[in-house]
Amino acid sequence: MTAASNTLSKLQKLWLTETIRLREEHTGPLEDSEANRRVQISGGDFAERLQHRALLLAERDGQLQALSHWYQGSRLAVLAMLVLAVFSGIGLSVAALGDGLRPVNVFWALGSMLGLNLLMLLGWLLGLLLAGNSAGALGRLWLWLSEKLARDAQVAQLAPALLILLQRQRLSRWVLGIMSNGFWLVALISTLLSMLLLLATRRYGFVWESTILGGDTFTALTQGIGALPALFGFSLPDAELIRLSGDSAMLSEAARQSWAGWLVGVLLIYGIIPRLLLALACWLFWRKGRAALKLDTNLPGYSLLRERLQPSSERLGINDSAPDALYQPAAGNGINTSEEAVLMAIELDTQRQWPPTKLPKSVRDAGVIDSREQRQRLLDQLTRFPPARLAIACDPRRSPDRGALSLLGELSRCAGATRIWLLQPPTGEPLDSNRLSDWHRALDTLQLQHSDSAPLSWLESGHD
Known part of the structure; x- marks a missing residue:
């Protein structure tokens, strides 16, 4: 095993092994005489030999370097999505509160801050429950950006192999769930912080407006939504304050602070905390499932290699054709040698x-x-x-x-x-x-x- 491959994690080794299998399925068997010979000498069970062979071929043909480029691209993609999430959160808070010249419609503000988030969350949960595997738009965006930012043609072979490897163990939903919930968590935290900044530097009046809802309905709805945040100490406007806010914006400081506290509590309890808990749950499921990842050695692509990697006899003859491209190593590869x-x-x-x-x-x-x-x-x-x-x-x-x-x-x-x-x-x-x-x-x-x-x-x- 080379020094480069020794630094790889278990997931990366399995990922490269699956990549080589898919490549051979599409382009035919690779020239692997040297790799097979070195694998036979190194020993190990069949799964270990498959991984050793794949790492040797990946290092020779460029997939190992492409994996490094993919990780660089994925980090840049995460950074780009974090920047997008921060600016999206700022935009949501500005859209909800406005410039302070006009009263803030509390339910319009609430819908601006949480409406899209709740729709995306509902879509993610339905995909998770009904389809059993929900990549989500944000998860697919992250994979696409990672591939584009890697700037390596070989990376195109890596993404399908990763998805197949993870889907076989039903893990893709968790890693992509981390990305989706993490994005919205950052966006909502950005919304909260920018909203607090606006509330601290501008004077807002709050009203409720409705053509079809009466005052009693609006009061019950407001207090019902604010009941759970109130348990954590956030303010809850009383019925009289809610009724008066339907006529005109309340100018008293107590009314302003009560409505502001209600908005902050609702955003935190119904927006940020659920996303935080879901992101943590996805991370825990991903961590547990990643430890159990293994190769399916019964796949046809692997079964065909059993006799070559773990021959029933000791004969080492190999009958494959010469390679199309030569691997270019440095002389003296650091192997254990005799004094001969x-x-x-x-x-x-x-x-x-x-x-x-x-x-x-x-x-x-x-x-x-x-x-x-x-x-x-x-x-x-x-x-x-x-x-x-x-x-x-x-x-x-x-x-x-x-x-x-x-x-x-x-x-x-x-x-x-x-x-x-x-x-x-x-x-x-x-x-x-x-x-x-x-x-x-x-x-x-x-x-x-x-x-x-x-x-x-x-x-x-x-x-x-």
């Missing part, structure tokens, strides 16, 4: 003498790799027993084709440090400078050290 030094060559002309005549006794000769069988056998050995130093001899008269470079990349990940020895051509035979430059560029891209001199001293002692 190994020298080998790939695809040498039969006229070349091998091994070198002055090979130090402490250096093991791994021979010349020409066939697929030799390649797999050597890779299996080096994966099980990684040497501290590995030198690979290459003939620069051959083109640095995809297969050779892929092999060099795999071999370099099986040793603590790797050097490439570009052999000199036979005496009297010229060397194509353009082809040599191609080798240099390709090896630099793979971040492998290379030289045209024999690295025997480095193999023997670890330095030149």
